[in-house]
Amino acid sequence: MEKKSVNSEIDNLDMQILSMLMDDATIPYTEIAKKLIVSGGTIHVRMKKMQDLGIIKGSNLIVDAQKIGYDVCAYLGIYLEKGSTYKDAVAHLVKIKEIVELHYTTGAWSMFAKIICRDTNHLRSVLNEQIQAIEGIARTETFISLEESIKRQISLDV
Numbered sequence: 001m002e003k004k005s006v007n008s009e010i011d012n013l014d015m016q017i018l019s020m021l022m023d024d025a026t027i028p029y030t031e032i033a034k035k036l037i038v039s040g041g042t043i044h045v046r047m048k049k050m051q052d053l054g055i056i057k058g059s060n061l062i063v064d065a066q067k068i069g070y071d072v073c074a075y076l077g078i079y080l081e082k083g084s085t086y087k088d089a090v091a092h093l094v095k096i097k098e099i100v101e102l103h104y105t106t107g108a109w110s111m112f113a114k115i116i117c118r119d120t121n122h123l124r125s126v127l128n129e130q131i132q133a134i135e136g137i138a139r140t141e142t143f144i145s146l147e148e149s150i151k152r153q154i155s156l157d158v
Helices: 012-023 029-036 040-052 083-093 120-131
Strands: 072-080 099-104 111-117 137-145
Touching (some): 012 029, 012 040, 029 040, 072 083, 083 099
Antiparallel strands (some): 072 111, 099 111
């Protein structure tokens, strides 16, 4: 029985291609084609279609931040003075290179950010001189990560 796709424009073959590339983004299209018993051209066409649909949003090189001198990973709950300041706050926060993720959230905080810094002094500087200086940010709450135990992509059931 073939699994139904959430997006009606992609099918099981697309999901299999995604799954293989999510496991190893360096796998050549020709190898994917051999494993899935289709032509290399089919893989190229399917990849282009998924990029055009916005399913694939590029590819990344994963760097171990600690090995290049960025030893502190912190999470930041950001309280806004009022919800209407969200877009302006994001416009300022996007300029802070240490912020590697930012989410608009429900619950206690208005936003939740992931920050990577060299050390605690660097983190303090980013918090005090950049983030907390943004108009509309009422206050922040910081959580320093002691260890990343799990980091993975979603698992596709194909």
